Amino acid sequence: MPSDNFYQKVYEVARKIPYGRVTSYGAIAKAIGAAKSARMVGYAxxxxxxxQDVPAxxxxxxxxxxxxxxxxxGTHLMQQLLESEGVMVEDDKVQNFKTSFWDPMCDC
DNA sequence: TCCGTGACAGTGT
DNA sequence: AACACTGCCACGG
Structure with missing residues (x-):
């Protein structure tokens, strides 16, 4: 149904996230044209x-x-995955977030 | 149909 | 700089 369109968009963007990179909900929300619905991104x-296609x-x-x-x-599955990809994570927090950050709109 | 909830983000104090 | 409150929108009950 049309409501799936929202999810579909979120999935589409999330799927574009390169290996070893991370992004924020707000960035994705903005990319899909729903900057005010960052929460919905998380929900999606x-x-x-x-x-598996969507590296959440x-x-x-x-x-x-x-x-x-x-x-x-797992409690640390997410962290493990990120660290596995080369993203430094400490205390459930992404280190060098600024450098590891990937902007879906600036898909350079 | 109405109310509550939530993996966020922005602004105010 | 840190904490608290509000706005936002989709989904489930």
């Missing part, structure tokens, strides 16, 4: 987590904090 990610673990809040790690199977 809930379903995205079940999708690469999506964090604007603070670089792994707020959604609690929704993953």
């Amino acid at each position: 990610m809930n379903g995205a987590a079940a999708m 673990h690469r999506v964090v809040n604007r603070n670089g904090l792994l707020t959604g790690k609690h929704h993953f199977s």
Whole structure:
């Protein structure tokens, strides 16, 4: 249904996230044209987590904090995945977030 | 149909 | 600089 369009857009953007990179919910929301619906992005990610095509673990809040790690199977699964990709994570927080950050709109 | 909830973000104090 | 409050919109009950 049309409502899936929103999710579809979120998934589409999230799927574009390069390996070893991370982005914020707000950035994705803005990319899909729903800058004011950053929360919805996270909500959509809930379903995205079940999708292998959508690396939801690469999506964090604007603070670089792994707020959604609690929704993953393991407590540190999200962190483990990020570290596995070369993203330095400490205390559920992405280090060098500024450098590891990837802007979906600036898909350079 | 109405109310509550939530993986955020921005602004105010 | 840190904490608190509000706005936002989709989904479930």
